[in-house]
Amino acid sequence: MRQLRHVVCAGMVLAATSCITPTKSKQTTTTKPAPLPVAGTTPAAAPAAGSERGAGAAAARTAPKSFKAFFDAAKLRSQKGLIPTYWQDDKYYFEIPNTLLGKDLLTVTRFARMTAGASLYGGEMTNQNVLRFERGPENRVFIRTVLNVVSSPDSTKPIFQAVRNSNLDPIAAAFDVKAFNRDSSGVIIDVTEFFKGDNQIVSLNPRTKRQLGLSAIAADRSYVENISSHPNTTEVRSVKTFTVTPAAPSMVPVPGAPATLPAANAAGAVTIETNTSFIRLPENPISRRFFDPRVGYFADQISEFTDTSQRANSETYIVRWRLEPKAEDIERYKRGELVEPKKQIVYYVDPATPDKWKPYILQGINDWQKAFEKAGFKNAIVGKEWPKDSTMSLESAGYSAVRYLASDIPNAYGPNVHDPRTGEILESHIGWYHNVMKLLHNWYFVQAAAIDAGARKMKFNDSLMGDLIRFVSSHEVGHTLGLRHNMGSSSKTPVEKLRDKKWVEANGHTASIMDYARFNYVAQPEDNISRDGIYPRIGEYDLWAIQWGYRWSDKSEEADRAEGNKMIVDNLGKNPRLWFGGEGRNDDPRAQTEDLGDNSMKASEYGVKNLKRVMKNLPEWTREEGDRFENLNEIYGQVLGQFNRYTNHVIRNIGGVQETFKSIEQQGSVYEPTPKAVQKEAVSWLNRQVFTTPTWMLETSILNKIADLNGNDVATMQNSALNNVLSASRLVRMQESASRFGKGTYNAMDLLADVKAGIWQELRTGKAADLYRRNLQKNYVERLIALLPNTASTSAPAAAIAFAGITNTRNSDVSSIARGHLTELQAEIKAAAGRTSDKLTRYHLQDLSQRIAQALDPK
Known part of the structure; x- marks a missing residue:
């Protein structure tokens, strides 16, 4: 007997930490239509933020008109797509068909262009929500923010009402119905003021506004840049100007104080350009793969209420991309043959990236192809340069990309956007700060200069820096595939093996690139170890983790859980190097950041010997x-x-x-x-x-x-x-x-x-x-x-x-x-x-x- 299951999403429980990753195949690209014109921004057309008109509701409502009566065919511009969009007389309209009502839409808001001094950059995400359109009373359309995702909603079961009574989603916005669509199968709403204003669900999140010290939105200096609709996404580009009070001058940084922004001091206002992507969550959700702490994946957690259970069950499932064999390849896949997936994972490299570093970032992405082969898929992932003269949008949640950020922050990070119902990763924008090269230089200098003459200078040659960029690219891509740091991986390498030229050059100094095991500082000059034995690389653990998380199965979730447990027990019993040691936040000395080998004292003894060599030569080098x-x-x-x-x-x-x-x-x-x-x-x-x-x-x-x-x-x-x-x-x-x-x-x-x-x-x-x-x-x-x-x-x-x-x-x-x-x-x-x-x-x-x-x- 099938159990009714109500699922309440509790949000991500294992958050990403940063750090501080081919063969040609067919790739379908949807051509982006020309955006609709820029709406007018005169003060008379812009009501104050928070007004009824700004929320999409008129003071005196009128009955909806027919499509022909409302729009002037000579003036009207339209675009088909996920949400059909219209433009007339400096106003933007959404068509909400009945088929879209009650459907989960994911919205992702990113900075398209950012004010200086904010330590936030164009391309970075500021907000994410799950929304639903629904018909309200008095000819209105509501947007609800979906805080609780309910699965298998059989309203005939008693528990359905109990879950519903305790999990009411808020109404975030309301709109008057202006007209019916052409065949009366949907309605037309005016969204101009909604996107011009500071509506939280499609604007900056409150924490960012506090961080920047932003006050009210200046409606006369805010406008919709354009809206474009596509088969899978609808994109809204807005320019928002906020009033801001300059931060009080301070000689010492004050924790929690707003950032000091040049625009605040110069103009008392900050202008930010944002892009909000609407994506429809998959109609056919991917099967969940339940989380296991012995394999390091990011995860979401839910509470399940069933009519037959005696308690609320907490279930945790990993986040991962959808990889499935094509229908005609399923039997080949089951026989163990490598097949290409229905849909390839594609990462684009930001065209703003310096040309000489693009090949290395691409290599870091493509290095993961061999890992997916362990899961039965060939050509599963590929890195590509952003097409020249492309009409695609880098800010769109319809594409995954490595964004190059002009920042003095020495870091990079790999987030993902996923379906909260199942953990399916939908897209990722890796943040790549320009100054990560300084971090790489300093790491490699102090850890490798004793054994690599190329590290004994303040500016590395391009090939060396490119190799270092490649390893960081692979590491960050690993995060966007769902993998957490594995700080315990390096402890599975005996210290003396780190000095064994043949072994370490063949196997690497750690079993996982997701470890913070930077470079082989144990190797001594007399060991004559090449860079193959100094650099990190995708290792045994990474191949295993991808195999476990991405193997395709048509079994039930419970059968898949049992299969996954058996894989773990069998494989860890045979190969201890597949151990996942966690993020290094507990008291286990085997799981530490920046360390090497199975004995900290022996490894550090060798490390100090090399540091003494570096110190002796510091003035010269x-x-x-x-x-x-x-x-x-x-x-x-x-x-x-x-x-x-x-x-x-x-x-x-x-x-x-x-x-x-x-x-x-x-x-x-x-x-x-x-x-x-x-x-x-x-x-x-x-x-x-x-x-x-x-x-x-x-x-x-x-x-x-x-x-x-x-x-x-x-x-x-x-x-x-x-x-x-x-x-x-x-x-x-x-x-x-x-x-x-x-x-x-x-x-x-x-x-x-x-x-x-x-x-x-x-x-x-x-x-x-x-x-x-x-x-x-x-x-x-x-x-x-x-x-x-x-x-x-x-x-x-x-x-x-x-x-x-x-x-x-x-x-x-x-x-x-x-x-x-x-x-x-x-x-x-x-x-x-x-x-x-x-x-x-x-x-x-x-x-x-x-x-x-x-x-x-x-x-």
Whole structure:
């Protein structure tokens, strides 16, 4: 018996993070008709925003006229398409046929041209909604914003009414019916003022307006540029002018404050050009593929209510493009033969992209063809240059594109627009910031200059930069195919394999291009590894993920779910490199950004060796005629930043909890502590590389050219590392881990003993402590004092502590351990102060002894 299923869409639950991807086949392109003329924009024709006329309703309604009576055939211009469109006497009209009523339409609003200084750019999306037209009373047409998507609406079942009563969609706009269409199978509405105004569903979203500090729309300076209708989309281009109050001048950026826009200061107004695309959601929705945390896909989530269920079910399904074999190829596909899909995935490259980089972006797109072959499809995806003299619109949601944005932001990102009912991806506009090349240069310089002579300069040759662009292109395209970051993928490569020339050049240094594993910083100069073993590439995991997500099936959703689970269990059992480690937001040291290999300490040891080589040559490799040491300063900062990454990779192992999602068919635990030996190895590395003063970072011939005496970046990095190691959350987690997993687990007392042995060596040796050690020792004492119950962070009410996101140690073992440790340390400090012959070290120790005494007994 078929169950009635009411589905309420809860929106995307796994959001994209940025980052910060052929064979010719037939492609049908619809020729875009010439847009309708620009409507007049005189003040007399433009009512104030929010007026009844602006919402499409006249104060005194008149009965709808016939088509012939309303329009003058001599003046009328029209376009057929998704929404038939008419233009007469500077006004735009939509024809809403009865067949369109109640149908889901997706609207995507993008900036076509943007004001300067907004950090938002032409081509970027600002709004997205699902809308429905419906007939209202008194000869009106309503637009509802669809917040809740209901599937299989059998109104005869009792639960239908319950779902309906609790999920009423808002009426976002209302229009008078001006006339009937030619055969009276639909109605005509005037949409001129609707698109000229600031109607939220087809304008900027509220967050963007707050970000820019925009106020009311200036109706006399806003107008419809054109409307064009096509078989699958209707496009509305509008120019909107907003009044704006210039932001108050500030020497320091204020979080949440509106952007400072030159137009606001010069004119008190901001003009923005937008493009809104109307797309009809598929009449034949794609079958959902249910989400599984063992394969990394973005997803949407729904709650399902059925007459036969005993509870509301939460279902999560992945987002993916529709790939289906042609009817005549289905049997060939089922036999395992490669077939071409009914519809190819096409990405166009923005014509504004510099010509020399276009081939590399296209290669990054086409590199995914081999992945889709694993799912049974050949020529499934292709990158193309934007056709010359094309009438197509880059802003249209009818095309996917890589948009080149003139921005100094060093980044790129890959979003997608999808059907909220099923997760079917409909289009994507990848954002490609011009300054991503600076990011690529600095990454490659500090991570590869020790082993690649081509990286030892401030401007790379085009072939090297092109290769780096290609890898970023592939990564961002991967996101638009539905793939999330797989930060755990690199942990499945043994560290020593990263130095094995034959192996790493054949397999790559990580199993996924969706990892943040930039370049092979482990390889040493004597390994003679080529760029094939340095660059990221589409790897084993990526091929597997595309196979799992894009395999075509004509089975039921439940049967498909069972098949997908079996694929995961079988394939992960055979090949651990297919593991999805998540986004790196948990406490699992195997899933980290920017790291390499299966052992952070070994990989970072090799990384530091290469950084020392880079540091030694920085003055020479950054040298450019006329440079005032800006290059040296920039790359020194990059070296320090890379060293800090290695440090954080190591710290993540301390108190680490490995999370490996499994189904009931798989053996072993989902959660396990990082082995004690690995945690001790991490502390040993920190004591040796970080808490022992890293003198190689303190080359005075460099610092004297780039750094004044008002800050100490190395000391700041050391103290940040120590604060991280001794954080309350880590110590509490380690005690919880010891309680659950037993005495063999590395606990907070073990950690303090090992860190103390490194940071406080001078207590045993009697040697003088240098500036960096004195700073660290003071910070060590202050961190432990902060864990005592009488400090501000632990004496506040528990509710206030939780609200502030502070780990409450008041009633945990951690405060007791901190007190006991400080008591023992004070005795050792007093004894050492009497033995040292260095006056400043003695003052330092006496100061610390007094601080501890006051903390232990504030009275």
